[in-house]
Amino acid sequence: MKSYFSLTKWTLWQRRWSSLWWIIGVIAFITIILAFYPPFRDQAAKLDQTINKQIPSAARAFISDTPNYLSPIGYLSSQIYYLFLPILLSILSIGIGSSLIAKEESDGTIELLLARPISRVKLLAGKLTAGMAILGIVSVFAFLSTIIMVHEVGLPVGVMPLLMTALACLLMATAYGSIAFMITTIGKAKRASIGLAVLIALGGYIINSLSATASVLKWPAKFMPFHYYHVAGMLEGHYRWPDFLVMLGIIFVCIFVSWFSFRRRDLVR
Amino acid sequence: MVEPTIKIHKLSKKYSSRREYALKNLDLKVYPGEVYGFLGPNGAGKSTTIRLLLNFIRPTSGSASILGLDIVKDSVKLKRSIGYLSGDVSLYGRMNGNQLLEYMRELTPVKNKAYLKELINTYQAQLDKPINQLSKGNRQKIGLIQAFMHEPEILILDEPTSGLDPLMQATFFQYVREVKSKGVSVFLSSHDLSEVQKMCDRVGFIRDGKLIAEQKIANLIENASHTFDVTFSGPVPTDIFKSPYFTFETTGPNSLMIHVKGELSPLFKVLANYKVVSLDRREVSLEQEFMHFYEREK
Numbered sequence: 116m117k118s119y120f121s122l123t124k125w126t127l128w129q130r131r132w133s134s135l136w137w138i139i140g141v142i143a144f145i146t147i148i149l150a151f152y153p154p155f156r157d158q159a160a161k162l163d164q165t166i167n168k169q170i171p172s173a174a175r176a177f178i179s180d181t182p183n184y185l186s187p188i189g190y191l192s193s194q195i196y197y198l199f200l201p202i203l204l205s206i207l208s209i210g211i212g213s214s215l216i217a218k219e220e221s222d223g224t225i226e227l228l229l230a231r232p233i234s235r236v237k238l239l240a241g242k243l244t245a246g247m248a249i250l251g252i253v254s255v256f257a258f259l260s261t262i263i264m265v266h267e268v269g270l271p272v273g274v275m276p277l278l279m280t281a282l283a284c285l286l287m288a289t290a291y292g293s294i295a296f297m298i299t300t301i302g303k304a305k306r307a308s309i310g311l312a313v314l315i316a317l318g319g320y321i322i323n324s325l326s327a328t329a330s331v332l333k334w335p336a337k338f339m340p341f342h343y344y345h346v347a348g349m350l351e352g353h354y355r356w357p358d359f360l361v362m363l364g365i366i367f368v369c370i371f372v373s374w375f376s377f378r379r380r381d382l383v384r
Numbered sequence: 385m386v387e388p389t390i391k392i393h394k395l396s397k398k399y400s401s402r403r404e405y406a407l408k409n410l411d412l413k414v415y416p417g418e419v420y421g422f423l424g425p426n427g428a429g430k431s432t433t434i435r436l437l438l439n440f441i442r443p444t445s446g447s448a449s450i451l452g453l454d455i456v457k458d459s460v461k462l463k464r465s466i467g468y469l470s471g472d473v474s475l476y477g478r479m480n481g482n483q484l485l486e487y488m489r490e491l492t493p494v495k496n497k498a499y500l501k502e503l504i505n506t507y508q509a510q511l512d513k514p515i516n517q518l519s520k521g522n523r524q525k526i527g528l529i530q531a532f533m534h535e536p537e538i539l540i541l542d543e544p545t546s547g548l549d550p551l552m553q554a555t556f557f558q559y560v561r562e563v564k565s566k567g568v569s570v571f572l573s574s575h576d577l578s579e580v581q582k583m584c585d586r587v588g589f590i591r592d593g594k595l596i597a598e599q600k601i602a603n604l605i606e607n608a609s610h611t612f613d614v615t616f617s618g619p620v621p622t623d624i625f626k627s628p629y630f631t632f633e634t635t636g637p638n639s640l641m642i643h644v645k646g647e648l649s650p651l652f653k654v655l656a657n658y659k660v661v662s663l664d665r666r667e668v669s670l671e672q673e674f675m676h677f678y679e680r681e682k
Contacts, residue, residue, distance in 0.1 A: 121490035129478065223474030227530070230438055230468035231491040234460045381399075381441040 118233050122241025123248070126215070130249060137207055137253050142260045144203065148194045149264035155185045177324045181347035187270040188350040191261075196280050196346040198320075200257060201287055205316050208250050208292030213308040215242040217299035220383050235378045239300065243370065250292065254285040272350055280349045286362035290340045291316045293369035300373035302380050315339065340365055387452070388413035389538055389569040390420075390437070395446035397432050397593075406432045407593045409446065414569050414586075419560060421584035421601075422573040429593040430573035431471055434542050437571075438468060450538055464492065467534065471542035471573070473527035481511030481518075481526045485533065492534045500533045506555055520547035532559060539563065541572040545579050557583055581605075610648065611666040615639045617659040627654050 127134075155162060162185050170178075178184065179193035216239070219225035228238060258281040265272055291312050298308035319339030326332035336342045343358035392412040398405045407429040414420040422430050435441045437448060439459035448455045453462040475484055485500070494500050504511065507525040515523060524547040531539060539560075545553045560570055560583050574580050580587055581601065589597040616638050624640070625632060629650045633641040644651050655663070 118491050121487065125487050125490075129476065223470060223472065224476055226435075226438070226440060226468075226470050227474065227488070228491065229440060230463060230466065230470075231488065232460050232463040233491060379442065382435070 118231070119237050119241045119244075122228070122233070122238060123245045126242055126245035127248060130211075130245070134249050134252065137249075138256045141200075141203060141253055141257045144199070145195060145257060145260045146264055148199075149261070149268055149270070152190055152268045152270065155190065158185075177321075179347065180345060187272055188347055191265075191270065191272060191277075191280075191350055192346040195261065196284055196350070201284050201344070204250065204254065204257075204284060204288035205291045207253060208246075208288040209295045209309055209312045209316070211246040211249060212292035212295035212312065213299055213305045215246050215296060215299075216377070217305040217308065220299075221305065223384065225382060229382070236374060239374060239377055243296070243373075246292065246296070247289065250285065250289060254281060254288075257281065273352070276350045276352050279354050280346055283344055283346075283349060283359065283362070286359060286366070287340050287344050290362050290365040290369070293366045293373075297369040297373045300377040302376070302383060316341070386415055388415050390414035390448070390450050390571055392433075392437075392448040393446055395433070395436060395448050396444045397429075397436055397441060398444045405444075405593045407436070410590075410593075410595055412588060412595065412598075414571050416569055417564055417567045418586060419564055419570040419572070419584045421580035421587040422571065422590060423575065423577070423580060423587055424573075424590035425575060428590045430590060431542055432593070433590075434471075434540055434571075434573060437540060438463075438466070465537040467531035467536035467539045467541075469527045469531040469539075469541045469544055471546070473523055473546075475515045475523060475526060477516030478514055480514050481509055481529075484515065484526060485511070485530060488530045488533070494534050496535065499535060500529070503529045503532055503559075506559075507552065521549055521552065524548055525552065528556060528559075532563070535563075537568055539568060539570045539572070541570065543574055543576075544572055545574075545576065553579070607645075609643045609645045612642045612644065612651070613639065613662070613664040613666065614642055614655065614660055615662040617661050621658050624654060624658070629654075 166184055177198075179189060179197045181189045181192055183189040184193045216225070219228065219242075225238075229235065258278065261277055261281070262274060265277065294315055295308040295312035298311055299305060319336070319341035322332050322339055323336045323341045326336040340362060343355075343361040345353075345355060345358065348355065390413065392410050395407060395410040396405055397407040410429075410433060412420075422433065424430050432441070436443055437450065437455055439455055442456065450462050451465055455462070476487075479487070489500075503509075507529060509525045509529055510518060510522050511526070515526065518526075524545075528544065531541065545556055548556060564570060570583075572580075572583070584601050586598065586600050587604065588595050589599075613635065615636075619637055620634065620640050627650075629644065631643045633643075635641050642651065
């Protein structure tokens, strides 16, 4: 157990500065976005009407999953939770997932670790815990800064809906990171893992957004994690538990495949 | 009968990306307190063998055990008893030496902190600088310290003296001799023949994934040809070339290089007939013996 904690601790230590910059970046992003809400608040209904008139419905689906972009929930969805925060957290998550094992392997340091009495499963667990901890810590700071700013600018959205939305966002980003992690543990290169995870993330977002107007895409959209991410509904307090389970399912399947393939495969040099 | 600490039986490895075997039916034994040198050119299969022993890669067929434990099934358990240094020593560049050794100590606790301190002092390792700012030799020192620090029963070292200056090489040889006297088995790969000659009890020659010869260093030296530089008081006598016992190389108007295989007395009998002003014996070159093996196998 001690070696598991050591692996986690030292992985966190190695990524401490990049994690700190991520925290600062995410806090700054949320603070700036929400600080700009008050000027829109009084004209929200009018502006929403204009936006809905000007932008075709197919394009609107790319911005948010609610037509009231400048209502409190609409603003949080369109400016933070629907696209930008998931993008940021997914970049972080895919970056971590694709490098936790792959970087150790390409640098050759994995041999230093596996020459010690550590099983490959323990190595995976220690690394994965560190990766998830970083993602979790950044998400906690994102959530806290949202809560503070929501309170400061007077957005009438409760803590629980915000918490659940933040959790859904974290789970989706973790799912993408898990896909990247799984691909590297199968033995594929870091670039391939990033490429495929980004393809699934971006493809899911595009297919899902287009499926609002193109019914032919409704079925393929169901295979994308983004399909199970409903921001506006959650911010209104409608939690769809099966969606959480789907995200958790993707994460568990990826981890299982990682464990299954990594414990037996040859290390790459 | 002493049980071998490393026992390799018909171990083979074929990578899916290659048509030929990287290692084919390797049979090898290393005994307690023995220093075994694994020699061969690049790509011969030395590192593949080491990576198989450490379960970094899986055997295609065959088996191996270390201290009676299977290298695949008991891999985690047996690594408590192994110290390992990889060929191209890869350490965490952003850590300094202290942090790296602390990390390694957390993964394999050291039995004796004083020994670790002694290793650090003897190798004069720079532990306060980030590793990516250190020279190859200084990184190698840290690599050696982490391999020795938990006083393992088996040392598996891939090109251990690479980058070390002669003084540090001597320090390393000293440590190898010390652990050997305590019964530690050392399995090291190298293509530096003089290093093997200084350290090893036995040597295995590997080529194209096959062990082509195995010799005790003492036997190798005994059977090796001896080389003498002879200087005569006048021109080199021509009738000396008629002798069937030796081979010659003219090195000057008055001097010769003579290679003798086996007994030396015929050489002295012949030389007694001439005026010899100097006779120097060259150190036995394992390299030549090594090349003979390869030439014979070609």
